[in-house]
Amino acid sequence: MAGAELVSRRVVPGWLRRCLRAGLIMTLSAAVLCALCGGALLALTPNVSDAEQRVRALDAERGISALAVPTPPKVAEALVATEDSRFWRNPGIDPVGVARAVVVWLEGRGGDGGGATLEQQLAKMLYTNGGRTRTDQVEQVALSLKLAHDYPKSEILQMYLAIAYFGHGFYGLEAAARGYFGTTPNRLTWPQAALLAGLVQAPSLYDPLHDPHLARARRAEVLGRLVAVGDLTSAQARAYADGPLDVSP
Structure with a gap:
């Protein structure tokens, strides 16, 4: 046994063992610190049991x-x-x-790197008044964990779509479906659903009434994502993308 240990020490240089030991200590220390900070953040942020009441309000x-x-x-x-x-x-x-957002922060760029989950977006709308500062974004992370813990995914989706803004004064899916297409949400076609899903990111940029070219491009992008996740075939997406926007003036 002593011989094996001696061989190991000869194979692994002392400086490398010291580096590995130091790296392990730093990693464990960082994990403990993150856990402590995360616990404090969860304790300091609001309870989310009133999320539905906030949506209704x-x-x-x-x-x-x-x-x-x-x-x-x-x-x-x-x-x-x-x-x-x-x-x-x-x-x-x-x-x-989250990793993408950290890189964006370290580089000093604005935004979150496009990494916000639907829970984070819902937290931003309900609890931080749409705030986009670093402090707001950290708080939104803690709140999103609480939302995911307290509510089923189906309810989170329903709350999100109840208050999302689709442009032209249309808040909520019902208003958007009727305002753009003169129909109810349950009657929306794939192209119509794709158009509305694409609007929540930037309603004024992809406005189908003022800039149909960009709206069509955004709709095609959403249809492409549906192909990527297996909800549509490529042929279906192409056919839907070629069709008219069919929005009400």
Whole structure:
């Protein structure tokens, strides 16, 4: 046994063993620190048990009752494919998205690197008044974990779509479906669902009434995401992308 240890020490140089030991200590220390900071952040951020009440209050201010509208499968799939493809299996945050956001922060660029989950976006709308500062984004991460813990994914989707802004004063899926297409959410076609799912990122940029060219490009992008996650075939996506926007003036 002593001989094996002696061979090991000869094979692995002392400086390398010291580096590995130091790296392990630093990694463990960082993990402990992150756990302590995360625990403190969870304790300091608001309880999210009132999320539905906040949604209802916002809807009441706007004179709508969008929370009562069930989420149509087409809209759910288009939104998830575009905004948060790992939504159904993530714990409220997406580790890949968080890593991307950290890189963006370190480089001093604005935004979150496109890594915000639907829970984070919902937290931003309900609890941080749409804030985009670094402090707001850190708080949104903690709140998104709480939302994912307290609510089923289906309810998170329903709350999100009840208060999301689709442009032209249309808050909530019901108002957007009627305003753009003169129909109810459950009657939306794939092209219509794709158009609405694409609007939540930037309603004024992809406005189908003012800039149909960009709106068509965004719709095609959403249809492409639906192909990527297996909800549509390439042939279906091409056919839908070639069709008219068919929005009400």
